[in-house]
């Protein structure tokens with residue numbers, strides 16, 4: 001018998017506690033597989049956010065720190081500076097990274113910290129029960145935008161990759177989606193690339209996952225993927241924004 | 251004996267921290283502590299350490315958290331408004347059992363206040379300061395020498411108890427120059443030892459494959475029964491600190507004291523001058539100067555209230571904060587009076603003398 005699929009070593013034996021249809025588990029698995037494949041596990045440490053993925057520190061089978069809401073890039077800065085021989089990633093939701101933690105992500109990126117940031121954009125605050133996020137789409141209803149996001153009142157969603165792409169320092173910025181097996185395979189390639197650059201100490205690397213929140217969107221797993229494809233992908237375009245590795249290779 | 255050098259408190263504490271093995275410093279500029287961050291910017295690179303000017307005090311304390319979670323000596327500093335911003339991070343450090351050193355060069359408040367010396371952050375420093383049930387040790391220097399010496403003491407205590415330690419100075423101590431003698435810098439071997447002391451819990455390389463470790467730095471316990479145990483363990487730690495780490499200075503304490511003065515930090519310096527003059531004139535005034543304002547030396551203050559003491563007078567550069575602890579300590583044995591000065595203004599020696607003298611009159 002031949003083993004063709006198994007749990008990555010970089011995941012612990014705990015079962016994920018995510019809702020049915022949630023894509024945090026998929027994102028965790030991609031990251032864990034990539035860490036295994038690149039042989040980085042013994043040198044890797046991570047930072048968990050405040051949000052649905054708050055227990056990421058239990059799920060990743062490496063040394064982990066749990067950050068205050070939004071502060072993961074600051075922790076990662078301290079960690080990388082304290083142990084430059086190790087590699088660091090953060091894992092953050094859109095409320096965590098693009099609202100309360102806006103200053104920390106912008107400045108970590110601007111300093112070109114040698115860390116990888118995984119940003120899971122589900123256009124909503126999952127953990128606290130479906131409130132409006134900085135990435136909530138125009139007219140989208142949430143518990144704190146019950147009449148739909150009014151962009152004249154509260155502004156448009158923030159496109160984080162585009163924002164960070166205005167900075168000079170970042171080395172790699174890419175937005176991927178997790179809405180189908182083919183997209184997940186493509187996302188895996190981006191994750192591998194970001195972590196390879198991380199391993200090679202190239203600079204700041206950033207991946208945004210366009211994700212879903214079936215529970216708080218009030219949809220089932222498949223409907224939520226369709227909804228994301230129809231509403232999120234036109235606003236949050238899947239593309240590579242920055243790859244200094246390619247530029248340098250020229 | 252090492253040579254004495256004339257230095258500002260802000261620079262002296264920075265130099266002493268580097269000598270004590272601090273190789274990671276993160277901060278945001280603010281008066282009257284900016285000489286500290288500027289000294290670190292100049293000297294950390296020379297010591298092979300890390301200096302990062304953070305985007306905010308919130309980011310700075312969280313960088314300290316990350317570095318400390320990796321088992322390394324890390325420090326931040328600020329002045330009152332910036333220390334207020336750090337409280338989130340300090341609470342998380344305490345909750346995660348992480349050592350760290352935080353220097354507060356206090357200025358007048360509330361809000362933006364002013365940039366002159368004050369002691370208005372006493373409550374914050376001695377009562378946790380952020381959310382939840384926790385304490386940080388709070389060391390209050392009164393000279394530039396003591397300010398510098400506290401850097402190494404603070405790191406040792408932080409490591410010993412795995413708890414944040416605050417050095418509660420003020421703008422006067424930060425800005426004034428006094429002769430300082432430094433402890434010798436840690437040797438390479440000592441630094442190595444420091445680096446290795448936390449390997450059983452900190453984020454560090456997994457060298458023990460395949461039985462690799464999984465260390466979690468964390469203050470979250472979602473199960474109330476587990477959180478209860480966690481907080482009770484923190485409580486035991488605070489009890490231990492309270493039992494072992496009270497520090498204070500007795501100044502002219504004797505059985506014939508007529509009045510007992512209690513003051514800390516800069517205020518205590520002015521009180522000492524006033525007491526010297528009064529004692530030269532034939533009075534007998536004693537002073538207790540708490541050095542740790544948490545844990546508070548309650549017993550020391552109580553014991554200093556001799557049989558002939560008619561009154562205890564507390565002098566602070568605030569509206570009356572430590573006086574509450576003094577009342578707890580004195581426990582009704584004699585009346586406790588208070589004189590404060592706010593707005594970043596110091597009382598003069600004459601004002602202190604007048605306040606004590608007025609009580610000497612009453613005491614008769």
Ligand SMILES: Cc1ncc(C[n+]2csc(CCOP(=O)(O)OP(=O)(O)O)c2C)c(N)n1
Pocket residue numbers: 050051052053069092093094095096097122124125126127128133
């Ligand atoms: C300082 C602070 N403010 C607010 C909260 C409450 N809170 C917890 S999770 C969260 C939102 C998380 O949303 P997001 O980052 O989008 O992640 P998701 O849960 O959707 O994965 C909030 C507001 C908190 N824990 N701390």
